[in-house]
Amino acid sequence: MLLFDDTIAAISTPLGRGGIGVIRLSGPDSIKILVKLAPKVNTQATQKAQLVDIYDPKGNFLDQGIAIYFQKPKSYTGQDVVEISCHGSPFILSKILELCFQLGARSATPGEFTMRAFISGRIDLTQAEAVRDLIDAQTEYQTRLASRQLKGELSRYLQPIKTALLEIIVHLESAVEFVEENLNTDSIETLAKHLAELVKRLKRLADSYQFGRVVRSGVKLAIVGRPNVGKSSFFNTLLQKDRAIVTEIPGTTRDSLMEQASIGGIPVHLIDTAGIRQTSDIVEKMGIERSYNAMVDADLVLQLIDGSEELDSEDINLLIKCIDNPAPFALIINKADLEQKVKSQDLIKQNPEKITEKNIFIVSAKTCQGIDELQKNLISNFFQKDFSSQEDTLILDARHFSLISDTIQELDEGVSRLKEGYSEEVALCHLHLALKKLGEITGETTIEDILGQIFATFCIGK
Numbered sequence: 001m002l003l004f005d006d007t008i009a010a011i012s013t014p015l016g017r018g019g020i021g022v023i024r025l026s027g028p029d030s031i032k033i034l035v036k037l038a039p040k041v042n043t044q045a046t047q048k049a050q051l052v053d054i055y056d057p058k059g060n061f062l063d064q065g066i067a068i069y070f071q072k073p074k075s076y077t078g079q080d081v082v083e084i085s086c087h088g089s090p091f092i093l094s095k096i097l098e099l100c101f102q103l104g105a106r107s108a109t110p111g112e113f114t115m116r117a118f119i120s121g122r123i124d125l126t127q128a129e130a131v132r133d134l135i136d137a138q139t140e141y142q143t144r145l146a147s148r149q150l151k152g153e154l155s156r157y158l159q160p161i162k163t164a165l166l167e168i169i170v171h172l173e174s175a176v177e178f179v180e181e182n183l184n185t186d187s188i189e190t191l192a193k194h195l196a197e198l199v200k201r202l203k204r205l206a207d208s209y210q211f212g213r214v215v216r217s218g219v220k221l222a223i224v225g226r227p228n229v230g231k232s233s234f235f236n237t238l239l240q241k242d243r244a245i246v247t248e249i250p251g252t253t254r255d256s257l258m259e260q261a262s263i264g265g266i267p268v269h270l271i272d273t274a275g276i277r278q279t280s281d282i283v284e285k286m287g288i289e290r291s292y293n294a295m296v297d298a299d300l301v302l303q304l305i306d307g308s309e310e311l312d313s314e315d316i317n318l319l320i321k322c323i324d325n326p327a328p329f330a331l332i333i334n335k336a337d338l339e340q341k342v343k344s345q346d347l348i349k350q351n352p353e354k355i356t357e358k359n360i361f362i363v364s365a366k367t368c369q370g371i372d373e374l375q376k377n378l379i380s381n382f383f384q385k386d387f388s389s390q391e392d393t394l395i396l397d398a399r400h401f402s403l404i405s406d407t408i409q410e411l412d413e414g415v416s417r418l419k420e421g422y423s424e425e426v427a428l429c430h431l432h433l434a435l436k437k438l439g440e441i442t443g444e445t446t447i448e449d450i451l452g453q454i455f456a457t458f459c460i461g462k
């Protein structure tokens with residue numbers, strides 16, 4: 001049983017110098033500790049910012065700051081919470097925190113404030129996870145999704161499914177309870193149909209994880225091609241900085257380079273590679289080996305082609321390798337600002353089954369022509385399968401995906417047992433398990449060590 005009858009404290013702002021820094025306390029002694037630090041604080045002025053002078057126990061003045069006493073239950077954690085904003089000097093912050101410990105608080109573990117909010121019923125587990133995701137978000141789209149989840153989007157999607165499942169369970173339970181009300185074939189058919197409908201809704205959610213995972217963890221994009229097609233220029237254009245060396249000499253890039261970027265709101269790990277060609281130069285050979293490795297490791301391979309020159313055997317050989325490579329690939333015809341000798345059709349006819357207009361982008365790394373279009377469509381063309389819009393509810397978290405998959409499996413089993421004519425008890429067993437798994441997503445049914453694992457991924461002070 002998790003007990004939260006002690007008081008925790010932590011610095012909630014990042015370590016290091018800053019304009020202000022915030023120390024947060026939660027638990028029954030919070031206000032007592034604040035009074036010791038700032039004797040003139042008005043303890044009746046709850047939920048209000050107060051200018052206070054902060055002293056150590058010997059009466060030495062430490063800093064002037066703003067204190068807010070959030071009286072329970074109107075606080076983030078549902079307990080008495082105190083937030084002290086003082087000047088953001090690492091020395092002052094750690095001094096005040098140390099005093100909080102001396103006055104009876106203990107150090108908060110990662111995510112412990114949010115865990116208390118969850119335990120006291122202020123938020124459900126998906127909202128608690130959204131707090132962590134919001135803090136970790138690196139792109140605007142990630143932030144938007146986390147805020148939607150924080151507002152309870154996932155719980156709202158699941159609630160009607162849970163209610164419907166519970167109704168079916170109650171119906172079956174009464175059939176078991178009153179033997180004379182044994183279900184006839186028609187009602188079994190109807191129940192199985194209702195359950196199949198729930199499975200359909202859950203599958204839609206589970207399918208969104210393919211894209212959700214990409215949104216959360218990002219994708220590895222390897223830029224490959226023969227020398228001088230403009231790989232490094234394209235890499236720099238996407239990064240919006242002069243990261244890789246660009247020259248007109250073929251074989252300029254010798255080693256793979258990796259940088260983080262954002263394409264269409266999705267975090268990407270962008271890899272520029274050495275141009276692939278036959279060579280006897282030992283260093284260049286090693287670089288090319290790395291280009292092949294990057295292709296194998298990538299989630300999406302971008303083969304660059306110089307549109308101002310005829311396709312040559314090196315382009316075609318690499319294209320065959322891209323087709324055989326397990327990751328999806330896109331073909332980027334670069335140098336669109338020059339007279340074009342390569343058309344989309346020239347590429348499609350190499351393998352019309354594997355290459356379609358959807359795989360092909362025409363750009364100029366030099367003038368940025370076509371780059372906006374590529375940014376808009378590249379990721380969604382390859383990873384946004386099976387769900388229609390970016391506004392749909394998305395599963396981003398492996399824990400949610402695994403629990404939804406388990407729920408679907410239990411529901412499928414339940415439907416099969418009903419149809420096969422087993423007793424209602426057998427089907428009920430699966431349906432109860434399905435309900436339990438759904439409850440675990442929002443935290444209605446959760447075991448303590450799972451909570452420990454989830455909150456360990458938070459930062460301290462949140």
Ligand SMILES: Nc1nc2c(ncn2[C@@H]2O[C@H](COP(=O)(O)OP(=O)(O)OP(=O)(O)O)[C@@H](O)[C@H]2O)c(=O)[nH]1
Nearest residue numbers: 227228229230231232233251252253275335365366
């Ligand atoms: N006109 C034009 N020139 C380009 C474009 N992209 C790249 N170039 C030029 O093409 C030459 C080669 O560019 P890089 O980006 O170094 O090509 P790379 O594919 O990285 O070459 P390696 O590293 O040697 O494999 C340079 O002179 C670039 O300025 C483009 O879109 N238009």
Ligand SMILES: [Mg+2]
Nearest residue numbers: 231232252253
């Ligand atoms: Mg290069």
